[in-house]
Amino acid sequence: MTDEFVPPRKRTGWRRxxxxxxxxxxxxxxxxxxxGWIAGHHxxxxxxxxxxxxxxxxxxxxxAYILAVIGFLLGLGFGAYPFARVRGYPPSxxxxxxxxxxxxxxLCTDHKVVGIQYLFGIGVFFFIGGVNAMLIRxxxxxxxxxxxxxGQYLTLVGLHGTMxxxxxxxxxxxxxxxxxxPLMIGARRMAFPRIESLTFWILMAAGTxxxxxxxxxxxxTGWTGYQPLNDQANxxxxxxxxxxxxxxxxxxxxxxxxxxxxxxxxxxxxxxxRLPIFCWGVLSTAxxxxxxxxxxxxxxxxxxxxxxxxxxxxxxxxxxxxxxYENLFWVFGHPEVYILALPGMGIVLELLPVFAxxxxxxxxxxxxxxLGVTLLSWLVWQHHLFVSGINSDLxxxxxxxxxxxxxxxxxxxxxxxMTLWRGQIRYTVPLLFCLAWFFNFLIGGLSGVFLSDVxxxxxxxxxxxxxxxxxxxxxxxxxxAFFAAIYFWVPKMFGLQLNERLGKIHFWTMFISFNSTxxxxxxxxxxxxxxxxxxxxxxxxxxxxxxxISAFVLGASMLVFVGNLVYSLLFVRLPAxxxxxxxxxxxxxxxxxxxVHNFDRIPVIAGDPYDYGSAAPPVAVVPAGGVS
Amino acid sequence: MSEVTANESAYEIVESEPxxxxxxxxxxxxxxxxxxxxxxxxxxxxxYFYLRSLNNAGMWRPNHVHPSITLGxxxxxxxxxxxxxxxxxxxxxxxxxxxxxxxxxxxxLALGVAAVVLQIVEWESIDFGPASGGYASxxxxxxxxxxxxxxxxxxxxxxxxxxxxxxxxxxxxxPPPGEASGDRYRTGHDIIEPLSLVTPGLEAxxxxxSFLAGITVLAWVVLYLL
Numbered sequence: 001m002t003d004e005f006v007p008p009r010k011r012t013g014w015r016r017x018x019x020x021x022x023x024x025x026x027x028x029x030x031x032x033x034x035x036g037w038i039a040g041h042h043x044x045x046x047x048x049x050x051x052x053x054x055x056x057x058x059x060x061x062x063x064a065y066i067l068a069v070i071g072f073l074l075g076l077g078f079g080a081y082p083f084a085r086v087r088g089y090p091p092s093x094x095x096x097x098x099x100x101x102x103x104x105x106x107l108c109t110d111h112k113v114v115g116i117q118y119l120f121g122i123g124v125f126f127f128i129g130g131v132n133a134m135l136i137r138x139x140x141x142x143x144x145x146x147x148x149x150x151g152q153y154l155t156l157v158g159l160h161g162t163m164x165x166x167x168x169x170x171x172x173x174x175x176x177x178x179x180x181x182p183l184m185i186g187a188r189r190m191a192f193p194r195i196e197s198l199t200f201w202i203l204m205a206a207g208t209x210x211x212x213x214x215x216x217x218x219x220x221t222g223w224t225g226y227q228p229l230n231d232q233a234n235x236x237x238x239x240x241x242x243x244x245x246x247x248x249x250x251x252x253x254x255x256x257x258x259x260x261x262x263x264x265x266x267x268x269x270x271x272x273x274r275l276p277i278f279c280w281g282v283l284s285t286a287x288x289x290x291x292x293x294x295x296x297x298x299x300x301x302x303x304x305x306x307x308x309x310x311x312x313x314x315x316x317x318x319x320x321x322x323x324x325y326e327n328l329f330w331v332f333g334h335p336e337v338y339i340l341a342l343p344g345m346g347i348v349l350e351l352l353p354v355f356a357x358x359x360x361x362x363x364x365x366x367x368x369x370x371l372g373v374t375l376l377s378w379l380v381w382q383h384h385l386f387v388s389g390i391n392s393d394l395x396x397x398x399x400x401x402x403x404x405x406x407x408x409x410x411x412x413x414x415x416x417x418m419t420l421w422r423g424q425i426r427y428t429v430p431l432l433f434c435l436a437w438f439f440n441f442l443i444g445g446l447s448g449v450f451l452s453d454v455x456x457x458x459x460x461x462x463x464x465x466x467x468x469x470x471x472x473x474x475x476x477x478x479x480x481a482f483f484a485a486i487y488f489w490v491p492k493m494f495g496l497q498l499n500e501r502l503g504k505i506h507f508w509t510m511f512i513s514f515n516s517t518x519x520x521x522x523x524x525x526x527x528x529x530x531x532x533x534x535x536x537x538x539x540x541x542x543x544x545x546x547x548x549i550s551a552f553v554l555g556a557s558m559l560v561f562v563g564n565l566v567y568s569l570l571f572v573r574l575p576a577x578x579x580x581x582x583x584x585x586x587x588x589x590x591x592x593x594x595x596v597h598n599f600d601r602i603p604v605i606a607g608d609p610y611d612y613g614s615a616a617p618p619v620a621v622v623p624a625g626g627v628s
Numbered sequence: 629m630s631e632v633t634a635n636e637s638a639y640e641i642v643e644s645e646p647x648x649x650x651x652x653x654x655x656x657x658x659x660x661x662x663x664x665x666x667x668x669x670x671x672x673x674x675x676y677f678y679l680r681s682l683n684n685a686g687m688w689r690p691n692h693v694h695p696s697i698t699l700g701x702x703x704x705x706x707x708x709x710x711x712x713x714x715x716x717x718x719x720x721x722x723x724x725x726x727x728x729x730x731x732x733x734x735x736x737l738a739l740g741v742a743a744v745v746l747q748i749v750e751w752e753s754i755d756f757g758p759a760s761g762g763y764a765s766x767x768x769x770x771x772x773x774x775x776x777x778x779x780x781x782x783x784x785x786x787x788x789x790x791x792x793x794x795x796x797x798x799x800x801x802x803p804p805p806g807e808a809s810g811d812r813y814r815t816g817h818d819i820i821e822p823l824s825l826v827t828p829g830l831e832a833x834x835x836x837x838s839f840l841a842g843i844t845v846l847a848w849v850v851l852y853l854l
Contacts, residue, residue: 082783082787085787085790085791086783086786086787086790087790087794088787088790088791088792088793088794088795089791089794089803089807089808090791090795090803090807090808090819090822090823090825091650091808091818091819091822091825091829092808092817092818092819092822093645093650093818093819094818188645191653191656191657192653192657252664255660255664256657256660256661256664259656259660260653260656260657260660263656264649264652264653264656265649265653290660290663290664291663291664291667292667293664294664294665294667294668294671295667295668295670295671297668298668298669298671298672298773299671301769301773302671302675302765302769305758305765305768305769305772306765309758309768310757310758310759311758311759311764311765311768311769312687312759312761312762312764312765313675313679313762313765313766313769316684316685317684317685317687318684318685318687318759318761318762319679319683319684319685319687319688319689319761319762319763319764319765320679320684320762320765321678321679321682321684323678324674324675324678324679327674327678328671328674328675331671331674
């Protein structure tokens with residue numbers, strides 16, 4: 001092969017702005033948007049279904065969004081390779097892997113760059129979702145309306161929920177699995193590097209589309225998009241549909257890429273029984289991504305056809321049924337809950353042996369727990385419809401299947417706790433977040449029993465009780481693990497240390513305020529305050545005020561984290577040791593930050609990543625000879 | 629520096645990956661894509677039987693709603709025939725009959741395009757629209773989604789075919805310098821003998837097209853025969 005490298009000529013001045021980059025992408029997105037808008041008005045001069053009398057043209061809105069996203073992706077350079085393939089050029093793997101800061105703002109096929117792109121991209125939308133939460137709690141400081149009318153409040157709740165559920169689906173797989181999994185398995189790249197980058201940029205386009213719903217009047221359905229409201233809502237609903245469909249496409253491709261990478265690209269010697277438990281968590285999640293997200297895309301496609309082509313999938317008067325949507329949505333929606341939870345379990349189990357200085361207890365049991373949750377998560381979706389008029393004969397099955405899922409979940413708990421048992425525990429910031437995960441997820445799991453049990457669900461469903469439950473499960477399970485991962489792997493990603501003291505302040509303020517925010521919501525729920533209602537009984541004001549103030553402190557704790565990030569990475573810039581946690585995992589045997597190609601030679605895995613305290617051989621050895 | 633990575637050089641290291649690795653990736657991707665496709669169309673299968681069993685307002689399938697079984701059968705036959713021809717092309721490719729393989733690829737491509745065109749003709753010619761009840765909704769939704777997947781598969785075949793034609797006179801599996809690099813500043817190849825990937829690419833495509841043909845037959849049975 002020819003290995004000649006011709007350095008790029010440096011562009012100067014405004015010429016640097018030319019080419020495939022974020023600026024071009026934004027310009028083409030705007031052009032695409034208006035082309036779609038105009039084309040939509042030519043397809044049909046007036047709107048369809050419910051909207052003809054108010055001059056609303058959903059075809060225009062959908063076309064505008066779709067062409068805007070296509071323009072955005074073309075501007076980033078995603079069209080060049082497929083076009084080259086159409087003309088017969090052979091496959092290649094890499095683009096923009098060794099250029100400077102610009103690679104973070106365009107298509108880059110280096111999995112480490114994509115991981116960092118995900119970290120900051122998701123952070124932006126997490127911030128927007130968090131600001132929405134603050135506004136919701138501000139509104140609920142008083143029992144009557146104060147800042148937002150009911151319609152705007154519903155949009156606010158919907159934006160918060162949809163942004164968090166959609167974008168945070170990739171919160172672990174996006175930044176950490178993309179960055180770490182190839183390093184852990186001894187690979188130089190992901191199986192499909194362009195698809196890896198595509199998943200990120202689709203997600204960013206999706207988040208932007210959702211944010212623009214405010215220009216079309218918002219949407220009234222919350223994150224579930226239930227029918228018949230979905231069909232009847234104004235054009236803001238189109239933003240929701242396009243957003244979640246894009247998220248579904250991104251999730252499917254992310255899952256496909258992860259599975260292909262783990263299955264086919266493991267280094268020699270990395271048998272399934274030596275695979276790091278985090279990779280098992282990623283694999284389980286990726287399976288759910290691959291199979292559940294297409295159902296979401298399909299059902300949203302049906303909703304789009306109802307709103308544009310006058311089909312009647314969800315219109316009972318024309319042969320459809322809103323329950324069709326509810327069923328199909330939850331076929332995706334309940335595995336989605338585990339898409340959020342499983343990677344958190346993987347991170348906690350991965351980090352505990354490092355800080356307990358003990359092997360992972362019950363490795364096979366932990367793996368079976370993760371796979372058991374993956375399997376059972378398909379059999380529980382109708383517990384969301386217990387009070388929606390489903391056939392009562394179906395209830396016992398879904399009640400039992402939901403309660404059954406606590407068994408494999410319990411396996412992961414058992415393995416985690418037994419790993420800590422008699423360990424030489426180091427109370428670092430990542431470990432504190434892992435310990436908080438146990439506490440939060442336990443409360444989330446126990447309160448889930450009330451919602452899986454039909455008699456208690458009939459009184460708690462739709463109240464703040466269920467809201468408290470899923471925040472304990474998802475924020476307590478996912479976001480705490482997310483921060484554990486950040487504190488653990490940032491030294492690897494940037495080669496710099498985060499400030500330990502600020503990290504601990506962040507942890508304690510977040511942990512205390514999180515519990516102070518969501519624990520009282522169980523009580524508020526038992527006292528019958530419904531979700532998504534802007535007013536509530538005056539007798540509940542004290543509890544609501546308590547929750548709101550705690551939520552503001554929770555929001556402030558995030559600012560401590562952002563401050564730590566800025567302070568440590570931009571100002572102090574203290575170099576991190578090569579292996580600050582004394583981990584045996586393969587990614588910590590590499591320099592920080594990791595070189596573009598990861599490994600000079602593909603290593604041979606010769607040991608177990610969790611053999612702490614034993615005289616086992618090193619985890620990886622480098623084969624003598626040429627490049628593998 | 630670590631014992632597993634010693635230097636900062638990039639392209640000299642990352643270039644020249646063995647083609648077998650990408651071949652394995654393509655094979656697994658074909659199967660995974662089929663799994664995702666199955667779950668996508670499962671939603672339409674569910675919609676069909678769910679709405680049919682409910683028959684809300686007696687509007688599941690009003691009397692005038694009858695698609696053209698002739699056109700539907702032809703479309704299904706074309707997709708299935710294309711899958712068969714791709715499979716025969718793969719057999720030719722495996723034993724080195726590259727000319728015959730390219731010919732069969734072109735035939736499969738034409739069959740796939742014809743299927744899409746005839747499906748559009750059917751949509752235009754039938755005497756009911758998407759608003760004609762539950763069955764009509766499922767019919768239009770399912771067939772439209774199927775055509776989108778078919779177009780994607782046709783694109784996949786076209787890329788393999790175009791590569792096979794472009795380099796039909798190249799004796800080995802190495803294209804000229806610079807033609808197999810995603811970076812316009814590089815002249816090297818990412819993959820050793822990238823043209824040898826036509827065979828694993830065709831294997832993955834053959835599996836996926838056969839799978840899609842299966843979905844098409846299922847759609848034909850459900851939408852036209854039941």
